[in-house]
Amino acid sequence: MNPQKTYTVDEAQKMLENYCAYQERCHKEVKEKLREMKMIPEAVDKIIVHLIQNNYLNEERFAKAFVRGKFRIKKWGKNRLVRELKFREISKYSIESALKEINDEDYYKTLDELVEKRIQQVKETNSYKKKKKVADYLLYRGWESHLVYEKINASIK
Structure with missing residues (x-):
């Protein structure tokens, strides 16, 4: 151009x-x-x-494709997805509709996998520091804090 x-x-x-x-x-x-x-x-x-x-531009279709892609490939949590869609000025209705694209079972399974993988990666002997590092990683990716802490406390003793 x-x-x-x-x-x-x-x-x-x-x-x-x-x-x-x-x-x-x-x-x-x-x-x-x-x-x-x-x-x-x-x-x-x-x-x-x-x-x-002419259906070249469709906000709801964009939001659904965005959510599916970022969740599947980048493993973003719902908070991050919502924040990114709001940044792109997507309507509340389209955001809510797009979040329904994520199956609850897949969502929790992905969180489990991320927690386990990150615990293996963090080479920290102090369990409090290890928990914090894993939590920071997941919170940055937009996972809900109550889910993150629940998982981490169950996984790291």
Whole structure:
């Protein structure tokens, strides 16, 4: 994308169709992309409406794909997922709908696996320090504190 080039609404619309077809995008990413292209606000609104009407842009679909991906690949907890979606200006309804994509059984199983793996990695003899290091790691990844402490206290004596 050339910063000096100006785009017609049709050219920009085509580019954004491809941008959204490549992977799920949120409204915020699309607006930023259009701003980078130096599009005027009226054109931005027109293009976004077109993308929504033609199903290139769908906030709820983006939120669900985001949650599934980040949970499965990065093993993020619900707190981190919610924080990241809010940062992307996703609606409360879409966030709640997306969190339902995570099966409770898989969620607890993943937490168990993360706790066990991290306990093996932390080379600390003092059990309090070890608990803190494992807890910090999990809290940073967005796991709920009550679940983290419950698991750690059961795993580390």
